[in-house]
Amino acid sequence: MKTKRQYSPRYLAVNLLHRVATAGSYANIALDQLIAQTALTGRDTALLTNLVYGVIQRQLTLDFYLQPFIKKPNRLQDWVKQDLWVAVYQMVYLTKIPDRAIFYEAAEIAKAKNRGAAGFVTAVLHQIQRQGLPDLNKIKSPLQRLSVSASVPQWLVEKLIDQLGQVKTSAILKTINQPPAASLRVNTAVTSVEKVQTQLAALDLPTKVSALSSVGLVRQGGFLAGTSLFKEGAYTLQDESSMLVASSMRLQPHHQVLDVCAAPGGKTTHIAALLSKAAGGHVTAFDLYPHKIKLLQQNARRLQVADLISAHVGDARHLDSVVPDQHFDRVLVDAPCSGLGLMRRKPEIKYARQPADLMNLQQLQLEIINQAALKVKPGGILTYSTCTIVNEENQAVIAQFLQQHPEFTPLPVQTDHPLKVATTPYLKLYPDDYGTDGFFICNLKRKSR
Numbered sequence: 001m002k003t004k005r006q007y008s009p010r011y012l013a014v015n016l017l018h019r020v021a022t023a024g025s026y027a028n029i030a031l032d033q034l035i036a037q038t039a040l041t042g043r044d045t046a047l048l049t050n051l052v053y054g055v056i057q058r059q060l061t062l063d064f065y066l067q068p069f070i071k072k073p074n075r076l077q078d079w080v081k082q083d084l085w086v087a088v089y090q091m092v093y094l095t096k097i098p099d100r101a102i103f104y105e106a107a108e109i110a111k112a113k114n115r116g117a118a119g120f121v122t123a124v125l126h127q128i129q130r131q132g133l134p135d136l137n138k139i140k141s142p143l144q145r146l147s148v149s150a151s152v153p154q155w156l157v158e159k160l161i162d163q164l165g166q167v168k169t170s171a172i173l174k175t176i177n178q179p180p181a182a183s184l185r186v187n188t189a190v191t192s193v194e195k196v197q198t199q200l201a202a203l204d205l206p207t208k209v210s211a212l213s214s215v216g217l218v219r220q221g222g223f224l225a226g227t228s229l230f231k232e233g234a235y236t237l238q239d240e241s242s243m244l245v246a247s248s249m250r251l252q253p254h255h256q257v258l259d260v261c262a263a264p265g266g267k268t269t270h271i272a273a274l275l276s277k278a279a280g281g282h283v284t285a286f287d288l289y290p291h292k293i294k295l296l297q298q299n300a301r302r303l304q305v306a307d308l309i310s311a312h313v314g315d316a317r318h319l320d321s322v323v324p325d326q327h328f329d330r331v332l333v334d335a336p337c338s339g340l341g342l343m344r345r346k347p348e349i350k351y352a353r354q355p356a357d358l359m360n361l362q363q364l365q366l367e368i369i370n371q372a373a374l375k376v377k378p379g380g381i382l383t384y385s386t387c388t389i390v391n392e393e394n395q396a397v398i399a400q401f402l403q404q405h406p407e408f409t410p411l412p413v414q415t416d417h418p419l420k421v422a423t424t425p426y427l428k429l430y431p432d433d434y435g436t437d438g439f440f441i442c443n444l445k446r447k448s449r
């Protein structure tokens with residue numbers, strides 16, 4: 001039987017951080033599962049969420065703060081480090097929580113796991129209280145200071161400065177550690193934005209309309225996947241930037257669409273909602289992984305658009321063997337990418353990526369887009385999108401593609417509302433522009449014969 005302590009948000013946070021670090025789970029998915037399984041109050045859910053995201057977001061900063069107090073970091077057990085991270089995070093960023101409460105909880109968590117470690121945790125925290133934390137402003141190298149303060153690896157800060165300049169990089173780094181907003185796409189195949197907004201408000205979940213997408217609603221925090229509206233398919237959880245993809249594709253109800261990197265189907269189901277079965281519209285969706293195709297099919301059923309979608313396992317690098325002799329009005333390549341635009345929502349990504357990944361991914365992206373191009377009807381449109389913010393995976397892919405494919409020309413990216421960022425020849429959204437994920441969209445029209 002679980003004790004009261006094991007349901008405390010801090011205990012749950014330490015456990016979850018341990019799982020993310022050791023089993024490679026994504027924090028947002030693991031957190032949603034945990035919240036669904038445990039009957040926490042709204043306040044405890046908010047604290048748990050804050051602790052988990054806050055600690056992962058600020059891991060490099062927290063390591064810097066703890067460094068002078070831990071003599072043998074290599075001998076520190078992972079969960080002891082995570083317990084200390086959670087404690088120091090509260091001391092620095094959640095200033096309303098008194099130190100004595102933080103120390104007591106940190107020691108109790110240590111005791112519950114291994115009695116011997118409780119003394120060590122308490123000693124470290126008391127030493128921090130006596131001596132104070134080291135000062136970030138005293139880091140001599142400006143690059144290292146920016147990296148540690150924003151908790152972003154130095155190679156990535158350097159790359160962003162190189163590609164975007166100091167001012168834009170600082171603006172991005174300032175916003176990526178803010179709590180991510182929750183956003184949902186209303187499923188216009190079955191309901192309307194106004195209706196869902198009213199129904200959510202009645203559940204004490206007020207939302208605001210998205211500034212980017214006419215089918216998006218946003219709110220700061222809250223567990224939106226638990227409502228019966230979600231289960232019935234009235235909406236799905238999706239970042240506002242992702243909602244721009246289907247809207248940009250100039251879809252018509254009768255279109256035949258190929259979605260080659262489709263799972264778990266966020267964009268496939270959005271595309272399907274814009275097609276009409278009666279008019280003959282259809283999406284053929286592929287993904288490399290069978291378990292992801294199952295997820296896509298589940299989502300399609302929940303969102304009541306399964307009859308417009310056929311989903312199969314298939315490799316987008318070999319489309320001729322999966323869709324021989326077929327050509328489509330619209331082809332979407334929502335490419336596998338580094339995910340560096342998701343630093344706020346999936347903060348663990350920034351530590352996992354290595355510089356060499358970007359060029360390896362570029363090769364894969366080029367292979368896929370080159371194959372996808374062969375499946376576009378004359379006069380049709382090929383859409384390339386990613387959730388990353390580095391040139392290698394975005395404009396460099398498009399530039400190389402266009403060199404080899406003069407039959408394609410970029411179109412302005414159509415959006416529901418006028419945006420403050422350029423939409424031609426492609427749309428690059430950074431996390432500081434609208435508080436969304438970082439995203440890239442390019443629409444390429446194939447010449448009519």
Ligand SMILES: C[S@@+](CC[C@H](N)C(=O)[O-])C[C@H]1O[C@@H](n2cnc3c(N)ncnc32)[C@H](O)[C@@H]1O
Nearest residue numbers: 261262263264265266267287288315316334336
């Ligand atoms: C960015 S995600 C797609 C997200 C999806 N479009 C959505 O909106 O929900 C990229 C997808 O590409 C898939 N993928 C990776 N390599 C692939 C390949 N060679 N062929 C097909 N799919 C692939 C991954 O499994 C992953 O699901």
